[in-house]
Amino acid sequence: MSDGSSIETLVAILRAEVARLSPGDRLPSSRDLIVRHGVGPVTVSRAIALLAAEGAVVTRPGSGTYVSARRPRPVVGGEPDTSWQAVALAGRHVPPEAPDEQPERLPAGTVALSGGYLHESLQPTRLLGGALARAARRPDAWHRAPAAGLSTLRTLFARQVGGDVGPEDVLVTGGGQGALSMLFRAVAAPGDPVLVESPTYPGALAAARAAGLRPVPVPMDEHGLRPDLLADAFAMTGARLLYCQPTFHNPTGTVLAPERRRQVVDVARAAGAFLVEDDFARLLGHGRPVPRPLAADDRDGTVIHLGSLTKPASPSLRIGAVTARGPVMRRLLGMRRVDDFFIARPLQEAAVELLSTPAWDRHLRTLATSLRHRCAVLADALARELPGWDLHRVPEGGLHLWLRLPAHLTETDVANAAPAHRVSVNPGQPHFPAEAPAAHLRLGFAAAAEPADLAEAAARLAAATRAG
Known part of the structure; x- marks a missing residue:
């Protein structure tokens, strides 16, 4: 009999014995189990470890193994019974997840x-593979990355924003969606309103609601967000946060009109509010000139700019950047150190390689x-x-x-x-x-x-x- 089958057999025997005992009852000693079942000490040790991991028993060094006070939950109809979670999660409401941008698999012929996201034929697969290979060969590729991100990558993102934005104003993130979640938690408190264009990106609505915020719609027209109604919304709600997509808006494709771009920033500034500029589509233009980001002309930290490489490259290139100034950047850095310390360095190095090549x-x-x-x-x-x-x-x-x-x-x-x-x-x-x-x-x-x-x-x- 193999070691694996011996362990499985002993675990089944002990489960049956645990079921007959009461919480707190002591199981036979390891020596007794070895003699009784004709197995080795390693088999006994691993079987007890498995039962302990399941919560069926607890081990007390120097004392023995005891039936756990929390008995194994029954299996109903071949599936685990997770109904207990309704009680454990009571009062901890989280909104439904955002609709998936694209199912992982569609039926053949669909x-x-x-x-x-881009179809694979539009993705720079060869460039990505080469960039990742070159990044992996760097002697420091697996060293710890700075919390704010690699200086070179931050400089490249700063150039994309323009104006007088520098690398010190940039925080590298794990794509755009995670950055949105972090921003909403950093800037607003649960229960606060957040103004959004109507319609808008469903992932932003989901992130806002998961942070406990109340999305408040601000209407658009063919020229984008309406500054007059935006001012009314700030006045009526007391909001201190606006989320918008002024360039190639998702889903309408609208570009905020030139005369409104300054107005929208001025309205937010007058309200003492932050404006989160989701610039996800900056690199998805169709060949015509693309307007400067709102953040490029903002000097007092009203605009928080969000960019990403995911859309123009690949869904798995989860590299983005937040550009912000003042105390909000220090708060974001603090959240980074709590949430995940830093973004994986090999992926950052690959992004540097990708952006640095003429290809x-x-x-x-x-x-x-x-x-x-x-x-x-x-x-x-x-x-x-x-x-x-x-x-x-x-x-x-x-x-x-x-x-x-x-x-x-x-x-x-x-x-x-x-x-x-x-x-x-x-x-x-x-x-x-x-x-x-x-x-x-x-x-x-x-x-x-x-x-x-x-x-x-x-x-x-x-x-x-x-x-x-």
């Missing part, structure tokens, strides 16, 4: 119009051309196949189209019918912090394998709506 700029130019073409293909196909659907705009950057559905259709009906026609979509409702004014869909053009698939997906959506 065209993905859902999701918020990265070539990738961004190629990506811009591909995204512009894909966007046009999907927009044209939707106009042809679904002329009654109202396209908000053909964006000049980003990964999505935002459509308002005809009055006779609901987004739930379309989203439920689409999979049967082998196409996936994102419903619009999760993008709204309150009631949605109408039914919408967010359709991505970057996750499909080929541009031709986008035209096919529009035809499939039209068939799905006719079938419904």
Whole structure:
């Protein structure tokens, strides 16, 4: 009999014996178990360790092994019974998780119009592999990284923001979503309001609610966030935090109008509030000039800028950066030391290698051309196949189209019918912090394998709506 099977046999015997005893009863000694069951001391030791790990017994050195006061929980229908957690978690409310940007696997033949990442064919896979290989060869690749991030990487992110931002104003983060969660916890207290564009990024709403904040919608129009209504929202709520995406807004693709960019910052400053500028799509332009970040012209720390390499590179390149000034940066550094100490150095080194090569700029130019073409293909196909659907705009950057559905259709009906026609979509409702004014869909053009698939997906959506 192998050692493994001996241990399993003894564990089963002891479980049955524990079930017959009462909490606090003493089990036979190790010597007795060795003699009684004809096993070795190592087998006995490992069997008792397994039972202790399960919580069935407790061991007291020099005294013996005793039946635990907390008996093993029963297994119901072949599945563990976790109903006890309802009591343990009572009063610790956490909102439902944000909808997944893209399911890990879609059924074969499905065209993905859902999701918020690039298809593998658009990702700089070879560049990433080379950057990671070069980073791994550095003699200090596995040394501890500074809490704020590698100086070289912080300098590169500071240059992306522009203005007089320096590396001392930058904190490297593990992607954008984690940075959002940290920012909301750092800047506001549970129960506080946070102003958001309506619609907005569902992951931001989820992060805000998980931090105990109350998202308050501020309407947009074709030029972006409305400064007049923003001022009213600050006055009515007393909010000290605004979250917005002024460049290639998710989901609408809107770019905040030039005359409003200064106004929005001034309104936030007058309210004594922080403005979190989520600049996730700065490197996802379609070839036209991209406006400067709001943070580039901010000198008093009103704007906290958030950037990321995840969207233009790969979902697994979880490297982002927060740019902030003043006490809020010291608070963020303090949270970093509590939460996770630092971001893994090899990944930071790989990001430095990636951003420092001329091939990265070539990738961004190629990506811009591909995204512009894909966007046009999907927009044209939707106009042809679904002329009654109202396209908000053909964006000049980003990964999505935002459509308002005809009055006779609901987004739930379309989203439920689409999979049967082998196409996936994102419903619009999760993008709204309150009631949605109408039914919408967010359709991505970057996750499909080929541009031709986008035209096919529009035809499939039209068939799905006719079938419904």
